[in-house]
Amino acid sequence: MRIDLVDVMRKQNDGSLIWVEAVQNVEAAKTRIDNFGKTAPGEYIIFDQNTQQIVACIVANALRCPTTTS
Numbered sequence: 001m002r003i004d005l006v007d008v009m010r011k012q013n014d015g016s017l018i019w020v021e022a023v024q025n026v027e028a029a030k031t032r033i034d035n036f037g038k039t040a041p042g043e044y045i046i047f048d049q050n051t052q053q054i055v056a057c058i059v060a061n062a063l064r065c066p067t068t069t070s
Contacts (some may be wrong), residue, residue, distance in 0.1 A: 004024070004049075004050060004055055005021050005022045005023065005024065005027065005049050006022065006023060006024075006025060006026055006028075006029050006046050006048050006055065006061060007019060007020075007021075007046070007047040007049060008020040008021050008022070008023060008029050008032055008033060008044060008045070008046060008047075008051065009044065009045045009047060010036075010040070010042055010043070010044055011038075011042065011043040011044070011045060011057075017045060018033075018056060020036070020044070022049070024047075026046055026056065029046045029056075030045075030046070030056070030058065031056050031059050033046075036060055037060025037061055038062075039046060041059075041060050041061050042059070042060060043058070043060075044058050044059075044060055045055070045057055045058075045061050046058070
């Protein structure tokens with residue numbers, strides 16, 4: 001049984017990558033990166049373990065547009 005996983009990595013200022021965690025798929029990785037951005041904004045990479053390719057680069061930003069209620 002093959003398990004498809006993707007790695008989430010955070011890009012450091014010097015360009016190196018720090019592994020954060022492995023998750024089941026790209027959508028799960030995007031959700032996790034969105035959560036990371038709330039406390040640790042920065043550039044994150046999603047890396048497919050099977051193809052050995054970067055599948056997404058996402059900038060997670062702690063700044064959110066305020067929501068207004070009227």
